[in-house]
Amino acid sequence: MKIKLLRISIAVLACLLIGFLSSIATQTSIDTWYVTIEKPSFTPPNWVFAPVWIILYIMMGISAGIVWSKGFYHKWVKTALYHFGFQLLLNAAWSIFFFGMRDPLIALLDILALFILLLFTIKWFKVVNPTAFYLLIPYVVWVAFAAALNFGIWQLN
Numbered sequence: 001m002k003i004k005l006l007r008i009s010i011a012v013l014a015c016l017l018i019g020f021l022s023s024i025a026t027q028t029s030i031d032t033w034y035v036t037i038e039k040p041s042f043t044p045p046n047w048v049f050a051p052v053w054i055i056l057y058i059m060m061g062i063s064a065g066i067v068w069s070k071g072f073y074h075k076w077v078k079t080a081l082y083h084f085g086f087q088l089l090l091n092a093a094w095s096i097f098f099f100g101m102r103d104p105l106i107a108l109l110d111i112l113a114l115f116i117l118l119l120f121t122i123k124w125f126k127v128v129n130p131t132a133f134y135l136l137i138p139y140v141v142w143v144a145f146a147a148a149l150n151f152g153i154w155q156l157n
Helices: 002-027 046-068 075-100 104-128 130-156
Strands: none
Touching: 002 046, 002 075, 046 075, 046 104, 046 130, 075 104, 075 130, 104 130
């Protein structure tokens, strides 16, 4: 049980670190460029994003920690965690593309790839542990919403 809690804690911290690093790119443009672009009518207020992402990163970390606790030596665990790691990189890259480079098209391509990879990730998480799978459902829903929002911003600008 101690090892499981340690692995969950490490995974949560890793996800929160990625989120923190992504927020640096976001902060460079949120009060300058982002406020000047056209946004779809369904765009939430800016204050919504940080708490949603914090909750999602915590849930992602718990989910990854649960999978990791099944033993990295197992082929399905390795496959699930490799998918998770790659989707986490695409997640971080989105902020760099959208806010850092101010390029909604590149960000849209990134988030579409992220969504597809995330579907594979949750498939493998379900194979390893159903709870880990369920913890990722809000994340995949949010990424789908974010992709629609990204598409709307790209289309309007």
